Amino acid sequence: MTKTPSFAVKSAFAALFVAALIPADVLAEGTIAGTDIDNTASVSYDIGGTPVTQSSNTVTITVAETLNVVAVLQSPQVAVSPGDTNAPLVFTVTNTGNGPETFTLAVDNTDAADDFDPVAATPFAFFDSDDSGDLTPADEAYVPGTNDPLLDADQSVTVIVVNDIPAGLANGDIGRSALTATANTGSGTPGTVIPGAGTNGVDAVIGSTGATASASGEYIVSDVAVAFNKSATVSDPNGGDQPVPGATISYQITLEVSGTGTATALVVNDPIPTNTTYVPDSLTLNGVALTDAADGDVGQFDDAGTPSITVTLGDIAAADGLQTIGFEVLID
């Protein structure tokens, strides 16, 4: 005999948080552009028994500006569902040159090797204004040419790129989105000198990074499905399988997660059928007994109102395999 399942399954996708943003270990190339370095030698000697000290002329070298930038992805692979909007990817952009520089940000979603192209949202990027590491209403939208980030040497900015996910994608499909940061003063072939374009009018030269940097983040379509089934076996007092008063019904609920995601906060609740009585201490999960009390284990029998059993499974992924809940009732 199979009954229609009457218990509730709650599932939600894992919320993705980037808990700790660890800045990449990138440092600017040293001495700040525009610094003047003076050098004056001195000489001391004795002449005719008299000590003398003199100084030389002073020579000065001025530190010119190198234009360098590094972009680093901070997000792990982001699980999405088809049709999601404003799916965030977190990046840091660091000025690894030796002077203050303004950078233009752009997003490229046309990676040819992935399964789908995310669609840049409008606006396509935000600054993490509140340092939350996540997209929040407080974050300032990026508008190219209007609020291009000005970064001092060694300074970083956290950029949250947001994309919409197309509909009609298959589970496991991967889509990539790349953020590019480019120095406004100039970019291109390393070593190219831009006369007078640096801090305090010093020359700027395009550094080893070409004064442009990209980093790519990844979305994965992670639908999750929970399949469950309930079956019952009757044992009557006469050794048969007739549902007569005094017979025991053993219920078995199976639950299995498929897909690439995780079903979170799964709770199974099943009312005890009318005209039956729960058999105390008969609740099991995967063959292991659970106590009836609301205590440290995940199972509970609640006699208040409509009697029911509850098993709190928590977060279950496909890798966790089949979950089997059992309990017994007596027919009144």
Place this chain on the structure above:
Amino acid sequence: MNKWFTTGLLLVAALANATAWAQEGKIQLQTVVEKEQVTVADNGDERVELVPVEKVFPGDVVIYTVTYTNVADQAVENVTITNPISSELSYVPESAFAPGADVSFSVDGGKTFDALSNLTVANEGAERAASVEDLTHIRWVLTDALAPGSRGFARFRARLN
């Protein structure tokens, strides 16, 4: 070919300009800062020259040359040349060069000098061996008196941090 001696022409040019030094005394002392520039001749030979430098980028190596000339009519003794090493610069190991002089270094702003291998700096309550980044001054002490009209030079390389 010793690349240090490819600058003879520049040195002569500097000496010819001696009146511009405006340094009173019995020794004329001139500092120049240069960098190496490699040029490739038509036959493929590489030639390393020292050229004047005004603008530098982090990582660049510059070469300081101090030229001294005894312009007195008698010998001068105990000639000691001291050059600061700016905090933005790191001395390039083994690059100090001065014929007929003993080289030593300071990590305390020029108060005391010793061989680099003997110098230490305080490090979290202990002492550690000094590194090239710790050096504040370089000093050359001439081993002999400098006769009238004699001249020489002292030189070192440093890398911009």
